[in-house]
Amino acid sequence: MAIRDRGKLKWQPASFMPLGFEMTRAMFKDQERQPKPLLDEYEREEFDQRISYAMESNSPVKLSIWDDGFTYEITGRIHYVDPITKQLRIEVKPGEFERIAFEDVVGVCVIG
Template sequence: MEEFDQRIAYAIEYNLLVKVIFWSDSFTSDITGRVHFVNSINYQLRIESETGEFHRISFKDVVGIAVLA
């Protein structure tokens, strides 16, 4: 988890795109966008996708995070 935290912090600081891979209905899904907000109370990421939509992803569902250059 610490590695994910570092990647998220880096992406927020430099406003970089991230690809988040997460569990959804027993399958893995992915979304590409910018980290808009990290809710540490509810343990959720708020991602603004490339299409402008906002998605909430629970920390427990995250499988991987990659920072895209």
């Protein structure tokens, strides 16, 4: 008597699993999102003073950046402050720059 196996047909209902795992990951990621911190006028002024001090003394800066519900940190030297586009240009590595909007900065710490 021969075994009658259905082959790939028996695994077809499990084809939704990668999509289910992806949806679960997205759900947990959405739960970890935080609202943007509200900064008052005095905190913004303090950030401006720290940024100008870091530019004058050529000191590295650690910036806390809020992006779409998550906060991450960037460390580097402030190369240029553009008041027209309201962006900071930070030299992360020699010759490598990142642009960051003023409104996304939620923390400034001068290192050194």
